[in-house]
Amino acid sequence: MTKNGRYLWAGVALIAVTLLLLPFALSQAGTAWVRIANIALLYVLLALGLNIVVGFAGLLDLGYVAFYAVGAYAYALLASPHFGLHLPFWVVLPIGAAVAALFGVMLGAPTLKLRGDYLAIVTLGFGEIVRIFLNNLSQPVNITRGPQGITGIDPVRIGDIDFSRSDSVLGVVLSGPMKYYYLLLAVMLAIVLVNVRLQNSRIGRAWEAIREDEVAARAMGIDTTAMKLLAFAMGASFGGVAGGMFAAIQGFISPESFVLVESVMVVSMVVLGGMGNIAGVILGAVLLAFVPEILRWTVEPAQHALFGRMLIEPEVIRMLIFGLALVLVMLFRPAGLLPSAVRKRELEQDRAP
């Protein structure tokens, strides 16, 4: 093993230990922080799913939250008192992923033959439409309970372990959110693994070719429509998984959780971190997921101290930060904070004489 390889493994081990011990450290500060970490992990799941669509295949999806919503509602309808169905977690989650993928195909099939920018606006509209349907499908047959949302969604249960309660394992007390943290971490690792394997596969290279030059990719014999559809469906199914997890963790969902802002937030995470680079996307998701918390701890007290009242709502500052991040990253660091290896290689080649 080379010296570099040893450093790499030491780094991985360090990160692994940190990730495993993080919830214990966070719970010292309060269970709320573990919940925040869980939300951040959910965003990482979403960002990794969207990264397949935007980062790998270069398709801008502005309605990604629709698939998140589909997964969440699939879970909520199949595991809550609303219809009296209580299917187990490991049955519902794949169903949610499959339904989300189906929606992805339905939306992608007519639009993916066309140029990428149509897709952006069609997905934007699709996100809004899904929300309109969720809001109105309480009439004449009550399917979604409309704006009231669905309550009392079953928590995740695997065997005898109920993820909503505290347990003690080998004398260590694990609270509900902490257990969810480890579950989310496991799901995230699985999705990272899928992402990494995809990236270096024949499919991943086809996506890359499409992203760089669609006409050339087609000339090389890649079935561009099928490949784009695959990316879209796969990204959608990951969104569905994240949605199912969200429904289980929160126990309550309503159309309010699936607004356009959420889509924009996930796009910002992918763009800021570095489109196509898995580590970058994770970094972007974690950074932006903590922005609201950071603002709560800095901007709010600062405004109270300076002006005696709140002049600018943190929510607005958050959105302005997202908007500025999108513009500034594209202008000054188009490959993101952590550029993908391919992009870096290209930039270096450009510089070489």
Place this chain on the structure above:
Amino acid sequence: MDIFVQQLINGLTLGAVYAIVALGYTMVYGIIQLINFAHGEVVMIGAMVAFTVINALAAAGLPPLAVVLIGAGCAIPVCMLVGYAMERMAYRPLRLAPRLAPLITAIGVSIILQHLAMLVWSRNVLAFPQIIPITTYSFFGAIITGVQLTILGLCFAMMAGLALLVYRTRLGTAMRATAQNPLVARLMGVDVNRVIAATFIIGAALGAVAGVMVGTYYGVAQYTMGSVLGLKAFAAAVLGGIGNIPGAMVGGLLLGVVEALGAGYIGDLTDLCRYGLGPAASCADGGHFVLFGSNYQDVFAFVVLILVLVFRPSGLLGERVGDRA
């Protein structure tokens, strides 16, 4: 029949406004193949600025038309400035970048504009003051208001003006040349950067007027009004054939009519009791079992967009163009 004519009038009025907004999308797309996501926000800013001025002048005792004109007169330069600024700062530096880049900055600009507007005007809805006396005319059994007539007249006047500008002036010729081939246009002595900036500015000015009109029509304006309006106008532009100026006009009018008729009739058409399919309990005594009510109005533009993309991606008046990679 009365309802049909009434919805037709309402649809045409709204459609004329969509057409004016769609022109902003289509002109920019025609020249640099960019979907200017932030155009809807420009329309919103136009409405907000105009409403602020109109509310300030409402008590001054000026004639209502003058007040609205002053409002629009203030909104237009503000929007032109916004349009120019975003072209200069967010799009021009990325003109040679991959397509995804300006699309992403466009979304960023749209978010920034929307939330800056929220900072300036707060979350509250701005109401249009009651200064315009409601005049109504009867038309084939339906009612058309003075505001509707004014909007329709103004929209057609602006469309005619734009057509003159694009097809009869030097700037218009330069715009069409740039749209065909920017490189050759530059070789022919066209200042391409100036032409593109001019396109954004003209589109923004049209958007400002559209904002004033749609605000006056509904009587309210809010910082969130831009995104759905923008989406619909884009659908209108695609329906007519994106990049095609007459197409945007036709597409806008058509979309407005489809939306109004759709919203007017969807409740009746999806009432399962009409077809004897509804559950007996709800259909008894002339009851209804409506699958989709008029609260699905916003869905129509999107359905139209999808249908056009599936069956005629080049739009009604557009020519089929290949990918310009």
